[in-house]
Amino acid sequence: MRGFARQVALGVTTATGMAAEDPALLAVQASRRAPRRATLAVAGLLDNGTGGRHADARRGLAAWLRGHRDDARAGVAAALAGRPASPVRRVLGEVAVELDVPLPPDAPRVTRARAAWRAGDVSGAVTLAQGTPLGRRLASEQRAMTPGTVLAGDRRARSTPAGPPVALHLLTNSLPHTSSGYTLRSHEVLRAQAAAGIEVAAATRLGYPVVVGRVTGRDVDVVDGIAYHRLLPWSAARTPGARLRQNVALARPLVRALRPTVLHTTTAWSNAVVTRALADEHGLPWVYEVRGVLEDTWAASFPTAEAQHAARASERHALLRARETELARAADHVVTLGETVRRDLVTRGVDPARITVVPNAVPGELLDLHVSSTAARARLGLSGEGFWVGTVSSLVDYEGIETLVEAVAVLRRRGADVRCAVVGDGTARASIARRAQSLGIADHVVLPGRVAPDEAVGWHLALDAFAVPRRDTAVTRAVVPLKPMQAMALGRPVVASDLPALAEIVGEPGTGLLAAPDDAQALADAIERLADDPALAGSLGEAGRAFAATRTWAAAGAAYRRLYEEVAA
Structure with missing residues (x-):
């Protein structure tokens, strides 16, 4: 009951914090987390409305809820041009940011700030939102993603524990709450490592899975014998930088209890920042598994080639690339999934002797x-x-x-x-x-x-x-x-x-x-x-x-064991 109460409290405080920052944003985020049947029902109600001043708004929002993004862009753009009433305008503005629809010049300042952030204008977004809760959050995230920023903490000398490897994986999300290519690879890697004689456990990011709407989870989920520990506070810190420090604090007792010989994390940079801090505190080596190119994945989310090109030329793209490069160079070892990414990391200055390709594999x-x-x-x-x-x-x-x-x-x-x-x-x-x-x-x-x-x-x-x-x-x-x-x-x-x-x-x-x-x-x-x-x-x-047959998880498990033994030595 205590665990359930903590998760409910975390969910409530997270929603309350979002409401304080911008109620319209909370409404948009809630609609994204809602069950598909519920969003379709709301879309049907919007379609059943009569004509009038907000017809375009209802049409655009209904299309957005159904996932008809092109129709939604057209409807939201038309609705904003019609200057709807303030509450409707705020919600439409947040949806417009999600859909990359240009905002009118007189859109609320926080909405324009979010649009600037979405477009990659990090400094412009921070300036626009200055003096608001959103401004504090964006400024904190800007500092956290800037190369050279580290989480303060003591650094211990490296030790070389005896015995077989013990690996603690620090992950973004996991089974059974999220099923994706990321979580499936994580799970297969953990199973393969366990089969190779490595003692393994995993911990997911601060607040997960409550932050994705699952408030009835457990402190530890065991899937196929793999333990996924949840780092769940009673309430999450309000800014990204403070949450990273809170993540370290909640993971620290787990590191002390499990006594790993190596820490292992995956893209993105926020995972690496937390893992690097824990490794420094405990005198442990750490491995960074670069599963993709974060900044290019973000740029690919834009709907047109022109928008993607602009994203790749943006401040945010440059910051993300520099931050990922810095952390890959700081890790004791880097794992990639293929030769293309390995070659890219070498061009960024990562020592090729510290890169191992462990490709996607099969049972x-x-x-x-x-x-x-x-x-x-x-x-x-x-x-x-x-x-x-x-x-x-x-x-x-x-x-x-x-x-x-x-x-x-x-x-x-x-x-x-x-x-x-x-x-x-x-x-x-x-x-x-x-x-x-x-x-x-x-x-x-x-x-x-x-x-x-x-x-x-x-x-x-x-x-x-x-x-x-x-x-x-x-x-x-x-x-x-x-x-x-x-x-x-x-x-x-x-x-x-x-x-x-x-x-x-x-x-x-x-x-x-x-x-x-x-x-x-x-x-x-x-x-x-x-x-x-x-x-x-x-x-x-x-x-x-x-x-x-040349790429089985059994072979991957053996490769990870060799890698862990090398970095520990």
Whole structure:
């Protein structure tokens, strides 16, 4: 009961703090956390309103709640131009920031500050919000992300504990509350390390999972024997810098109790700042696992190429890149997922001798799983006919799933019986469904939503080819995704965008076909080659299985053990 009371108190104080900073922002954030059925119900109520002054506002907000981002941008822009009443205007302003819609010049100062921050103008945002609770928060975050800023604390001399490695992982989030590529890799790494004889435990960031709306969790979640410790205060500090110090304070007793020989953390920089402070305090080595390029992932979230280019030229992009570089150079060792990111870190000045590539891998048991796609589809209630192509992924814009849907439409116009399954959820799901509808192929595109990790294997097996149609952005050129490795282990050929990170696992080992990114015709041609040539599809699938056999989690666990023993010595 005490733990539950603490989580409720944390949730209340977090919401209260947001309300004090800006009630309109709290309303927007709450709508993002609400169950999908609830947001759709609210959207329906907005649509049922009569005409009048706020018709554009209702239309824009309803589209936003449904995930129809293009319609939402148009509606919100029209509503703001109509100068709605103040409370409506505040909410519309916050939604406009989320959608990258330009604000009117007379928008509230805090809203303009948030828009400036979103656009990457860090100093401008801090200046605009000066003297407000938001201003204090932004100024604190600016200081925290600036290279050279460290959390104050004593530094102890390094020690070399005897015995097998003991690793404490400091993570952003985890199973069972969040299912994503990040949490799945974290979990597989922890399981692999445990199997390799490493004693492991993990702790998630301050306030998680309460900060994502889960107020009934436990202080420790145990998943497949892996303990995930929660760092849950009665209330969170009000500024980002103070929360980082609070994070260190709450993790400190865990470090003392578990007595690790190494601390291990992952992107982003805030995790690394906390881990570095704990390592200095306890005389421990620390490993930074750079799983992506944070600043480029942020830039890729903008809706147009022009906006992405502006983001990459912004102050925020430069600060994030410099901060990530500083921390990678400060770590005792760096782990990356692929050669593209490794080469980038070397150009930033990270010693190549302190970088180890531990790629995304597969459970060894998948390599021995031989199930035909028609049999797998029967288990899912899908048609055994046609050639099925699809993906299991987070549905965000840079994954390029709309290009895949367009390629399927091209093939069906050619007379080919090609069908599609897109498994997962995210901000782009609604637009993917609408695109399939507009192309007249909604009956041939299955969107089952997010599924549990053990169910995802069945969907991989149901496909005749696995697609990775990523758009050409800085982040997709660098970051190697996890899901195609599972498809390879199951003997499914891959068709992917011709980007460096994907060529590394598809083109070079010959596990599938590459097509020009953002080109539905080129993607359709590649899929058609596989559909028309079963022998080719089969040989690529077997090449994929052979390649995946070189990248198992058992091998990754052994690599981590060697790495930990080296840094401890």
